[in-house]
Amino acid sequence: MKKILLFIDKYSFKQLFFAVLIITSLAMTPIFTSLSIQKTTMNSKAAGLPLTTPTPIFYGSVPKNEPKINGIKPYIGKSGDEIVVWGENFGDYPFGGTLYMGNIKINSITSWKQDEIRFVIPGEATSSLFSIRVGNWNVIFEKPITVYNQTTTTTVHVQDGRLEVLKPINLKKVVVWLSNNDKPLTKIIEKSVNENTWRFPDTVADINWISLYDPQNQLLPFIQNPIEY
Amino acid sequence: MEQVIEQQPTAFSWQPYAKLSFIVVWLILFSFISIYLIVSIWTKGKFKSQNVLLISPMRFTKFTGLGNVSEPLVNLKLKTTQGYENYDFLLDSGAVVSSLPYEMAEKMGQNLIYLPRLALTGYGNATTFAYQGTMMVDMAGNTYNLPVVFTNSGTTNFLLGRKGFFDQFTINFNNLNNTIEIKQ
Helix, strand or coil: CHHHHHHHHCCCHHHHHHHHHHHHHHHHHHHHHHHHHHHHHHHCCCCCCCCCCCCCCCCECCCCCCCEEEEEECCEEECCCEEEEEEECCCCCECCCEEEECCEEECCEEEECCCEEEEECCCCCCCECEEEEECCEEEECCCCEEEECCCCCCEEEEECCEEEEECCCCCCEEEEEECCCCCEEEEECCCEEECCEEECCCCCCCEEEEEEECCCCCECCCECCHHHC | CCCCCCCCCCCCCHHHHHHHHHHHHHHHHHHHHHHHHHHHHHHCCCCCCCCEEEEEECEEEEECCCEEEEECEEEEEEEECCEEEEEEEEECCCCCEEEEEHHHHHHCCCCHHHCCEEEEECHHHCEEEEEEEEEEEEECCEEEEEEEEEECCCCCCCEECCECCCCCCEEEEECCCCEEEEEC
């Protein structure tokens, strides 16, 4: 006891206080680090959007027969939206397989199987034709995908077979593909209900695809409520 | 003549005792806090007491040949543009994320057109499209912002899934009391 007291007495209160402070800090650092990691993991669970999937690895062989695109769903989207492509002979994650929207290469491919490809619309993409390049094949789908953004105001509204275009800007024609007909049903809109509402002349059932064009035959972006397609 | 110096026994003042007390008190506090924190990390808060947020009576449906079967339904207050409204949610640990029908988006002041879209593979490999949003629910006066997807699948209605719900709350099916307890 006497020895301990003598030993302690060699140091001032100030020195002892700093020694205690340093030891406590050193000992607590790993404990608090572990605790903060654990708390971050716990807190981040609910806010873990978006639900992402890892990028697939392309290692499969190139398909022997020409790929065929049977359908794309949906025909409209914005940057970051997922699109599904159905068809045949796509290959199974084929080495060197690439997707394009117009001239924009699609980097975010969610999955690539023999009969189905899923991808995310790239940030810089505009309304354009979709194509698959794999091996020597370059397959282009005939119907263009419409890409809209936050500034798009033109709205397509379909109800009871009646197709209306609200707030059209520079609209010349509306092209509609019907599910029971591979050929497009093209109608050039000439009359409007009023300045802000243009109506497709006939009622149409089973709409499969819609595209809007301006007088220069350029694609026009539009928005449509997903409930309608 | 030799001088004899007699060594006097050291008389300690109060200071070494005070210093010793300071070290002893620090050691005790340090040990207790360290043990508590280490145990907390080790058990990952397993022994933390959980607050019961909601106790919902278990509901039963009579099925031909099976008799009464319990339905994992809970009634939650969901925030809409008209304020909080009560809806029955099915607890579905098989669902990746909670889901609501498309029509609810508008009611909750969310526009499907601008929500991020995902393609989901459902029952029977059918592809459906879902729009990612959030929903605000009230449980025991506490509000929780949970991830949700709006889907068009006609049969699925209000589901509570794993992401944000099952991984944040403890759900206890109490067959003794016929209740469903949601704890945090």
